[in-house]
Amino acid sequence: MPKSLALASPTPVVALGLRDRLAAYWALTKPRITFEVVLIAAFGFLLGTPGPVDWARFCHAMLGIGLLSGGIAALNQWMEHPADGQMRRTATRPIPSGKVTPFQALLFGLVLTIGAEAYLCPTVNPLTAVLGLATAIGYVWIYTPLKTRTWLSTAIGSFPGAMPPLVGWAAAAGSLSLEAWVLFAIMFFWQFPHFYAIAWMYREDYRRAGIGMLPVIEADGRRTIRQTLITALVTVGLSLLPFWLGLSGWIYLAGALLLGALFLQSCLVLARTRTNLAARRVLRASVVYLPMLFLLMTLNRL
Structure with a gap:
């Protein structure tokens, strides 16, 4: 198994109170990035709406996209925690700092990602769910491992990275x-x-x-x-x-x-x-x- 996929924590797990543990899980979702993803997806939804805005569908779509983005972020941190522990700017993230174990981050990310997919398909439309799944696979399982293998990973990662407006548009229009x-x-x-x-x-x-x-x-x-x-x-x-x-x-x-x-x-x-x-x-x-x-x-x- 590649080093980046190892489940052993690089540092001892820190004992945390409930509030700090919830904050650590919240940090796993990369809230700022997730907000930006939802914001761009929201613009995509509004631009892709052919007539009056269906605000109920809009809310369902943004909730599902937010959950999906948070899940992808958690899975990304699970895969990258050995590298995160070696960089000053990421050493305080939940896994390398010992606030969350790699297994806990993996489980959390899977629950959010699978839950988002199960939510988007019936409440929005299947196309949105398919595009969301493609984003997750492309970002977590293709782009992330390539970051340590080739500088072309930036170009490859830009494909799933550019999906938010497409997913938002699909949520509104049901087509592209x-x-x-x-x-x-x-x-x-x-x-x-x-x-x-x-x-x-x-x-x-x-x-x-x-x-x-x-x-x-x-x-x-x-x-x-x-x-x-x-x-x-x-x-x-x-x-x-x-x-x-x-x-x-x-x-x-x-x-x-x-x-x-x-x-x-x-x-x-x-x-x-x-x-x-x-x-x-x-x-x-x-x-x-x-x-x-x-x-x-x-x-x-x-």
């Missing part, structure tokens, strides 16, 4: 159209500058843990900078398509151009200076860019 795939493509390419910025800032941590992302394996950063700029440009270009496809209007187009210009500016500063500070600015710009883009798109649609 060209517009839905455009949303998927925007989020797919957006992930490259976002994750390259993180890897640039924490490349020593990643190197210590044996995670070979592109900023870690190259010394001069040329390919990282080139790919960051290219994928940022593609993202901004794709962000104009919702206007041309009639998914959103002129207000969105103006906002997309402004947001895109600010996003590209942060990437150009990183290309020029190649500092951790510039990488942090790219990260912040990316975190603002995507939800604001989808928010504008949705508001100009409704």
Whole structure:
């Protein structure tokens, strides 16, 4: 069995009170990331709604997607806990800190993931459940193991990472159209500058843990900078398509151009200076860019 799949805890289990134990399980779901996933899925749902919004289905979909995202996060931490224990930024996560055992995290993640699938199929529709299952398999069982094997894992992981708007659209419409795939493509390419910025800032941590992302394996950063700029440009270009496809209007187009210009500016500063500070600015710009883009798109649609 690979080291990342070992069930032995790297540190002794810490005795916790009920409140602290619940907090540890909550942390396993990566609440901030889960919130972002649900938010983008919610925009996808609203954009994919052909008529009046079915708010009951919306609530069912967001609950199921939230449970699924939390389950995937827990399973991801179960698989990565040996590496997490070697990195400063992740050493305090529930498993490496001894607050939760690997087996407990595995069981918790499986219960959430399977429960979410069982909930989404009857309350929303089978397509949403199928896309959710594909996301779980792609992220946990394909992308996560590849992180220590190839720098191409970023591209591979971007497929399940771009699923939230697609899942949200499917939940509303019960099918996938060209517009839905455009949303998927925007989020797919957006992930490259976002994750390259993180890897640039924490490349020593990643190197210590044996995670070979592109900023870690190259010394001069040329390919990282080139790919960051290219994928940022593609993202901004794709962000104009919702206007041309009639998914959103002129207000969105103006906002997309402004947001895109600010996003590209942060990437150009990183290309020029190649500092951790510039990488942090790219990260912040990316975190603002995507939800604001989808928010504008949705508001100009409704």
